[in-house]
Amino acid sequence: MDPSFLVIQALNGLASASSLFITACGLTIVFGVTRIVNFAHGSLYMIGAYTAATLVPRLLELSFGPVSFWAGILVSALIVGIIGVLIEVLLLRRIYGAPELFQLLATFGLVLVVQDLVVQVFGPQDILGPRAPGLRAPVEILGRRFPSYELVLIAAGPVVLGLVWLLLRRTRFGVLVRAATQDRDMIAALGVNQAILFTGTLFLGAFLAGLGGALQIPRVAANTGMDLAIIAEAFVVTVVGGMGSVTGAFLAALIIGQLQAFGILIFPKSTLVVVFLLMAVVLAIRPNGLFGRPETVGGTHAVGIASHKPRSSNWILGLAAIAALACLPLAADAYLLKVATEILIFALFAFSLQLLIGVGGLVSFGHAAFFGLGAYGAALAVKWLGAPMEAALPAGLVLAGTGAALIGAFVVRLSGIYLAMMTLAAAQILYAVAFQWVEVTGGDNGIVGVWPSAWASGQVPYYLMTLGLTVVAVFLLVRIINAPFGYALRAARDSEPRAESIGINLRQHRWLAFMISGAAAGLSGGLYAFSRGSVDPGLLGIPTSVDALTMLLLGGIQTVMGPLVGAGVLHFLRDQIMPLTSLWRLFLGLSIIAMVLLFPRGLVGTVQHWREERA
Amino acid sequence: MTLLAVQSLSKSFGGVVAAQDVDFALERGEMLALIGPNGAGKSTVFNMIGGQLRSDHGQVLLDGQDITAISPQARFRRGVGRTFQVAQAFLSMSVAENVQMALVSRARESRALWSPARKRHREEALMLLDRVGMADAADRPCSALAYGDVKRVELAIALAGQPKLLLMDEPTAGMAPRERAALMDLTASIAASEGIGVLFTEHDMDVVFGHAGRVLVLLRGRIIASGAPDEIRSNPDVQQAYLGDDHALAQPTGAEAP
Numbered sequence: 001m002d003p004s005f006l007v008i009q010a011l012n013g014l015a016s017a018s019s020l021f022i023t024a025c026g027l028t029i030v031f032g033v034t035r036i037v038n039f040a041h042g043s044l045y046m047i048g049a050y051t052a053a054t055l056v057p058r059l060l061e062l063s064f065g066p067v068s069f070w071a072g073i074l075v076s077a078l079i080v081g082i083i084g085v086l087i088e089v090l091l092l093r094r095i096y097g098a099p100e101l102f103q104l105l106a107t108f109g110l111v112l113v114v115q116d117l118v119v120q121v122f123g124p125q126d127i128l129g130p131r132a133p134g135l136r137a138p139v140e141i142l143g144r145r146f147p148s149y150e151l152v153l154i155a156a157g158p159v160v161l162g163l164v165w166l167l168l169r170r171t172r173f174g175v176l177v178r179a180a181t182q183d184r185d186m187i188a189a190l191g192v193n194q195a196i197l198f199t200g201t202l203f204l205g206a207f208l209a210g211l212g213g214a215l216q217i218p219r220v221a222a223n224t225g226m227d228l229a230i231i232a233e234a235f236v237v238t239v240v241g242g243m244g245s246v247t248g249a250f251l252a253a254l255i256i257g258q259l260q261a262f263g264i265l266i267f268p269k270s271t272l273v274v275v276f277l278l279m280a281v282v283l284a285i286r287p288n289g290l291f292g293r294p295e296t297v298g299g300t301h302a303v304g305i306a307s308h309k310p311r312s313s314n315w316i317l318g319l320a321a322i323a324a325l326a327c328l329p330l331a332a333d334a335y336l337l338k339v340a341t342e343i344l345i346f347a348l349f350a351f352s353l354q355l356l357i358g359v360g361g362l363v364s365f366g367h368a369a370f371f372g373l374g375a376y377g378a379a380l381a382v383k384w385l386g387a388p389m390e391a392a393l394p395a396g397l398v399l400a401g402t403g404a405a406l407i408g409a410f411v412v413r414l415s416g417i418y419l420a421m422m423t424l425a426a427a428q429i430l431y432a433v434a435f436q437w438v439e440v441t442g443g444d445n446g447i448v449g450v451w452p453s454a455w456a457s458g459q460v461p462y463y464l465m466t467l468g469l470t471v472v473a474v475f476l477l478v479r480i481i482n483a484p485f486g487y488a489l490r491a492a493r494d495s496e497p498r499a500e501s502i503g504i505n506l507r508q509h510r511w512l513a514f515m516i517s518g519a520a521a522g523l524s525g526g527l528y529a530f531s532r533g534s535v536d537p538g539l540l541g542i543p544t545s546v547d548a549l550t551m552l553l554l555g556g557i558q559t560v561m562g563p564l565v566g567a568g569v570l571h572f573l574r575d576q577i578m579p580l581t582s583l584w585r586l587f588l589g590l591s592i593i594a595m596v597l598l599f600p601r602g603l604v605g606t607v608q609h610w611r612e613e614r615a
Numbered sequence: 616m617t618l619l620a621v622q623s624l625s626k627s628f629g630g631v632v633a634a635q636d637v638d639f640a641l642e643r644g645e646m647l648a649l650i651g652p653n654g655a656g657k658s659t660v661f662n663m664i665g666g667q668l669r670s671d672h673g674q675v676l677l678d679g680q681d682i683t684a685i686s687p688q689a690r691f692r693r694g695v696g697r698t699f700q701v702a703q704a705f706l707s708m709s710v711a712e713n714v715q716m717a718l719v720s721r722a723r724e725s726r727a728l729w730s731p732a733r734k735r736h737r738e739e740a741l742m743l744l745d746r747v748g749m750a751d752a753a754d755r756p757c758s759a760l761a762y763g764d765v766k767r768v769e770l771a772i773a774l775a776g777q778p779k780l781l782l783m784d785e786p787t788a789g790m791a792p793r794e795r796a797a798l799m800d801l802t803a804s805i806a807a808s809e810g811i812g813v814l815f816t817e818h819d820m821d822v823v824f825g826h827a828g829r830v831l832v833l834l835r836g837r838i839i840a841s842g843a844p845d846e847i848r849s850n851p852d853v854q855q856a857y858l859g860d861d862h863a864l865a866q867p868t869g870a871e872a873p
Contacts, residue, residue, distance in 0.1 A: 306707035487732040498703035503691035
């Protein structure tokens with residue numbers, strides 16, 4: 001191979017490593033001090049890019065030259081830093097003590113809010129920023145042309161690393177940040193003003209995110225997809241490097257930059273797969289990343305289902321609800337039935353997640369993986385094997401269960417936040433595969449023509465079939481939750497040392513839980529594919545995972561039946577409100593944040609709590 | 616045969632030697648106290664016997680079988696029960712369910728997917744709770760119990776595994792003085808009647824000298840003395856190295872780490 005090509009590829013890798021590091025560095029510092037994985041970090045990056053792409057051209061109009069350009073970049077980063085301060089004061093400060101799941105959901109709520117606000121403020125079009133004055137001409141390296149701006153980027157990474165290093169080593173603020181990263185409680189006990197420390201940390205983290213975004217403007221147009229694209233990569237960098245470690249993030253960014261640059265030579269279509277495989281390998285060998293330390297936060301942080309005295313009235317209520325649902329076709333029109341079918345499907349999806357989160361305390365943030373595998377499994381069976389629905393649905397279930405077995409085998413070695421990020425990464429790998437393996441999966445367009453068998457093809461029969469399968473699956477899952485297996489999962493969630501010392505093999509039980517939960521989610525995915533007649537990569541995306549989590553949160557994580565109610569309410573609201581407003585994501589995001597802050601028990605949990613208080 | 620034989624067990628963390636050539640044996644029905652000032656290595660030795668820590672050197676034999684490298688789960692099956700310094704129970708479950716869970720696991724039913732856990736082994740669980748004086752609280756949520764009661768439940772959980780060896784890490788920490796004596800009397804009577812060997816660490820010297828049949832003194836990772844409580848009390852090395860002065864025997868809370 002041409003050596004000059006290799007050099008250019010390596011330089012490209014270094015340039016993207018620098019950008020990635022600057023952003024991920026902020027994420028890892030914020031995590032180190034606050035122990036919050038800030039999902040909205042990618043949103044801050046996006047705001048940085050939009051702000052710079054809007055601001056820098058105005059400054060260049062006033063006075064054209066490198067000074068205006070770089071001043072514009074810095075001012076944009078400062079503005080994002082101030083937004084970070086606002087986020088800390090208004091939101092994060094209120095959730096430092098909350099369970100990890102709630103922290104992740106609240107910051108994801110922020111992601112949704114920012115997505116709509118960015119469109120409101122900057123408009124729906126992508127904005128391409130100006131090229132940097134003085135750096136417009138490419139340079140020639142080994143006879144190939146290479147953009148000179150990329151060279152500046154390559155230098156920016158180490159410069160930022162050096163400045164952050166100086167800040168952390170040579171200033172009082174830096175000493176406090178490092179101390180808090182090691183032991184937050186000790187810092188509090190020493191009388192350090194935590195509020196200022198945390199606010200300052202968020203400013204620094206947001207500033208770096210904004211800088212990372214602003215530096216992109218000559219290369220990429222600011223667009224609304226930037227946030228989730230960068231956050232997935234930044235997660236990988238921080239996890240591989242070790243959460244809280246700046247040098248780890250730098251090393252990880254270097255490795256990932258080179259992997260991406262040369263990965264396209266091996267897997268021309270999917271560099272994302274290579275990157276996430278790296279993360280899987282690193283975490284399998286070093287569960288805390290390259291430079292990370294074991295987390296001291298234990299299982300007490302998990303919230304979930306507790307034992308309640310069985311009520312005979314619950315049976316009657318359940319049967320009455322099933323009977324009412326079975327009679328629905330008598331009263332409802334086709335549209336309402338379609339909505340009801342989807343609600344049932346999502347209820348099963350959310351309920352399957354409850355086995356992991358509410359029962360096992362395993363915060364899976366990539367449950368869309370199993371939903372999507374179920375849907376694609378069914379669709380692929382139809383497309384490539386010509387299978388009828390009766391065979392395709394089980395095929396989807398088996399594919400999802402198998403996927404869960406593979407993913408589960410990796411992630412049960414991890415705990416807490418690492419497990420959440422690893423499941424997210426697994427879902428993103430599958431998303432990338434579905435998106436990029438066009439010959440098999442149809443890529444972005446997905447697979448169409450996934451129709452049910454003749455007997456189930458009407459709206460009413462399909463609704464009844466979905467109802468039947470959902471009821472059976474939920475019934476089985478409830479039995480499992482109440483059986484020794486469900487109790488053993490709860491035991492492992494409540495106290496790992498105690499569970500181990502009474503002979504429970506934690507990993508084995510959790511692995512089995514992933515398979516059962518994955519298979520149930522796969523069934524719901526298959527049902528969804530046949531209800532719509534098509535599948536597309538969106539089913540595997542982060543928003544699908546968050547849908548399930550929101551349903552759980554809305555219904556109540558501490559309750560068995562909460563997810564079913566949550567699915568119904570969320571889907572109904574979406575159906576009613578989405579057509580009325582273009583700001584659905586803003587509404588949903590604010591609702592998620594409000595629920596975490598004000599209403600963490602959820603609907604069913606609140607009712608249950610109220611009944612117990614009265615008793 | 617000796618129930619528990621610990622042979623030249625060693626462990627270092629970086630440059631710190633937490634345990635060095637620790638040797639001792641424990642017989643059935645015996646109450647053996649492991650004492651030492653803070654940082655002497657008690658918990659390290661304890662966790663190596665319980666399986667939470669891997670030792671660098673040495674062996675742990677239970678009934679003559681090597682259990683040095685096996686997991687806590689496997690130790691449970693061989694007859695090791697334990698309680699923790701900070702009581703560990705399943706707080707989302709009722710008191711009875713906590714004990715039932717241990718019985719379910721002993722019967723290897725923890726992967727069962729169908730019939731309710733609530734109904735399994737309930738009679739036996741109630742019997743065990745009765746032995747530790749917690750039968751009345753069987754259906755209360757474990758999270759609603761006073762700390763001393765959680766420690767009793769923990770004992771019942773540990774007994775559910777039908778242990779030959781019971782490891783109790785500071786069993787009375789956080790309890791009121793009267794409760795302490797009661798819990799240790801109870802433990803001693805169960806140990807005697809069932810022939811269970813009990814190894815415990817303790818800071819409360821009343822508990823140690825009142826309930827231990829034999830005492831081991833650990834200092835900087837080494838055993839410096841071993842014998843009956845009275846011998847230990849009068850051992851000048853122990854007084855010098857561990858207790859500091861005569862008064863400390865009565866008020867051990869003043870003991871300092873060297």
